[in-house]
Amino acid sequence: MLCFTRQDPWVLQEPRDLNPQRLTNPSAQPGREPLRHLVIGSPEGVRGAINYLHLLQYAEQREWSRLVTIPPSGILITPEQGEVFSYLLRHRQLT
Secondary structure: OEEEOOOOOOOOOOHHHOOEEEOOOOOOOOOOOOOOOOOOOOHHHHHHHHHHHHHOOOOOHHHOOOOOOOOOOOOOOOOOOOOOOOOOOOOOOOO
């Protein structure tokens, strides 16, 4: 998966104009399929979602990457061949 940070990623003059940030994919494990989880929101909201998934014993907090600031140009996700995604929007109560 690549995240491109550029003013206008749709108009590519030269490939070298891009500043990609590669999100590493762990090496394949026999009999297992990698699933990538992406949580986007305020820092407090993202941390809250991570903590909740930890309470559900779904994922350890230490397994998540550090928080990454999304640049003003946004992000572009390039999937691997055959990958799909599903999107869920939830609203949390602000305290």
